[in-house]
Amino acid sequence: MTSVDAVRPSVWPPGMVTGILAGLGAGAFWGMTFIAPLMVEGFSSVDFTVGRFVACGLFSVLLLAMGHVHRAAGGPVPRVPTLRQAGAALGLSVLGYTGYYLLLVLAIADAGAALPVLIIGTIPLWVMVLGKPHALRWSALVPGLLLTGLGMLLMMRVTGDTAADAGGAHLWRGILYAVGAMASWTAFGLLNAAWLRRHPEVNSTDWANWLGVAAGVGALGLWALWGSGWAGMTAQPGVWRFVAVCAVTGIGSAWVAAVLWNMASRRLSPSLAGQLIVSETVFGLLYTFVWSGHWPAPLQWAACVLFLLGILASINAHR
Numbered sequence: 150m151t152s153v154d155a156v157r158p159s160v161w162p163p164g165m166v167t168g169i170l171a172g173l174g175a176g177a178f179w180g181m182t183f184i185a186p187l188m189v190e191g192f193s194s195v196d197f198t199v200g201r202f203v204a205c206g207l208f209s210v211l212l213l214a215m216g217h218v219h220r221a222a223g224g225p226v227p228r229v230p231t232l233r234q235a236g237a238a239l240g241l242s243v244l245g246y247t248g249y250y251l252l253l254v255l256a257i258a259d260a261g262a263a264l265p266v267l268i269i270g271t272i273p274l275w276v277m278v279l280g281k282p283h284a285l286r287w288s289a290l291v292p293g294l295l296l297t298g299l300g301m302l303l304m305m306r307v308t309g310d311t312a313a314d315a316g317g318a319h320l321w322r323g324i325l326y327a328v329g330a331m332a333s334w335t336a337f338g339l340l341n342a343a344w345l346r347r348h349p350e351v352n353s354t355d356w357a358n359w360l361g362v363a364a365g366v367g368a369l370g371l372w373a374l375w376g377s378g379w380a381g382m383t384a385q386p387g388v389w390r391f392v393a394v395c396a397v398t399g400i401g402s403a404w405v406a407a408v409l410w411n412m413a414s415r416r417l418s419p420s421l422a423g424q425l426i427v428s429e430t431v432f433g434l435l436y437t438f439v440w441s442g443h444w445p446a447p448l449q450w451a452a453c454v455l456f457l458l459g460i461l462a463s464i465n466a467h468r
Contacts, residue, residue, distance in 0.1 A: 168416030169425065169464060171409040176428030178406035183433030184440045185398050189391045194257065196382065197398075198250040199372040200391065204399025206365015209358040228355050237344060238359040239366070245337030246360070246403070247367035251375070252330035260323025267305050268327040273297060273426040275335045277463070280342070280419020285466065293424055293463030300427070300455035303448045338423060342414040353411035361404050417467070424463035427456045 186197055230238065256265035274297060281290055345356065382388065413422050431453050438445055445453070 164416035165468070168413045168422070172413035172417065172422055172425035173428050175406045175409040175413060176425060177432045178401045178409070179429040180432030180434075180436055181398055181402045184436045185394050185402075187437070187440060188394050189387050191385045191387065192382070192391050193377060194254045195251075195371065195375045196377050196391075197395065198247070198254060199368045199376050200395030201399045201403055202246055202250075202364040202368035203372075204396045205361045205403035206363075206368065208400050208404050209361030209365065212354075212358055213362070228351065230359050234348075234351070235359065235363075238356070239363040241337055241341055241344070242360050242363035242367055244333050245341065246364040247371050249330050249333045249337065251371060252326050252333060254375075256323045256326035256330060258323070259319040259326060265323065265327035265330070267301075268324070268331050269334075270301050270304065270430065272331055272334055272338070273423050274301075275331070276338045276423025276426065277420045279335065280339055280423055282418045282420065282467075285418070285420065289466040290420060290463070293459045293466060296455050296459030296462055297424065297427055300452040300459060303452035303455065304430070307446055307448050307452075338414075338426075339419055341411075342419050342422065345411060345415050349415075353408050353415065356411050357404055357407040360407055364403065421463055421467045424460055427459065431456055 182201075185201075186192075186194065192200075253265060253269065256268075274294060277290065277294060277297075281287070345351070345353075376382075382391075385391070410422075413425065417425075434445060434449060434453065
C-alpha cells in the first residue's frame with residue numbers, strides 16, 4: 150500500500166450509509182400505500198387519504214403529549230415550534246401530504262389511474278435534476294438518470310395499453326391535476342431538505358411530529374370538503390379494518406416514513422435522496438404482487454432491475 154493509499158479518506162462520507170438506509174426504509178414504508186386500498190373495499194380515495202393523515206396527526210399529538218409528561222417527570226424540555234416554524238410545517242404538509250394527495254385523487258377521478266401514476270413516477274427524475282449539488286458533474290449523474298428513465302419507460306410500456314382507455318370525461322384536466330401533484334411533491338422534497346439543513350437544531354422526530362400535526366389538521370379540512378359523511382362511513386362493512394389500515398399507514402407510511410426521509414434529507418444531497426424515491430415503486434410492486442399472489446410481468450422485473458441499478462449508479466456518483 151502506498152503512502153497515498155494510507156492517508157486516503159474513507160470513500161463513504163460521514164452519515165452517507167445511514168442516509169441511504171433511511172431513504173430506502175422510507176421507500177419501504179411508502180410502498181405500503183399501494184396495497185392499502187386493496188385491503189378494504191367501499192371507501193373512497195379521499196377517505197383513505199383523510200384517515201391516513203388523521204391517524205398520523207393523532208399519533209404525533211400523542212408523542213408530543215408524552216414529551217410534556219416526560220418533562221414533568223424531570224426529563225428534557227420538549228421543543229415547541231415557533232410561529233414561523235409552525236407556518237413552515239403547515240405549508241410543507243400541504244405540499245407533500247394533503248395537497249399532494251388531493252391533487253392525485255382529483256387526477257385519478259378525471260383521467261383514470263394509469264396516466265396520473267406514470268406522471269407521478271417522474272418525481273425522482275425531477276428531484277435528481279433540480280437537486281444536483283453544484284460540485285457534482287452532470288456526467289456523473291447521467292448513468293443513474295438514464296437507468297431510472299429506462300425503468301420508467303418499461304413501466305409505461307406495461308401500463309400504456311390500459312392508460313389509453315382509462316381516461317375519464319375530463320382527461321386533460323386530470324393530466325393537469327397530475328402534473329400539479331408531481332410539482333407539489335417535487336417542491337416538498339427540495340424545500341423540506343433545504344429547511345432541515347437550515348435548522349439543524351430541530352431533530353428529525355420533532356419535525357415529523359410537527360408535520361404530522363399539520364397534516365392532521367389539513368386532513369380534517371379535506372374531509373369536510375370532499376370526504377364521505379360520518380354516518381355513511383361507519384355504516385360501511387369492514388369499517389374496523391378500514392380504521393386499522395388507516396392507522397398502520399398513518400403511523401408507518403406517514404410518520405415513520407417522514408422520520409426516515411428527514412434523516413435521509415439531512416445526510417444526502419437532494420439528487421441522491423431523489424434517486425432513492427424509486428424504491429417506493431419497487432417495494433409497492435413487491436407488496437402488490439405478494440398480496441395478489443401474481444408474479445410480475447417480465448417488463449416489470451426488468452424495470453425493477455433498472456431502478457436498482459440506477460440507485461447503485463447514483464450512490465457511486467455521490468461517493
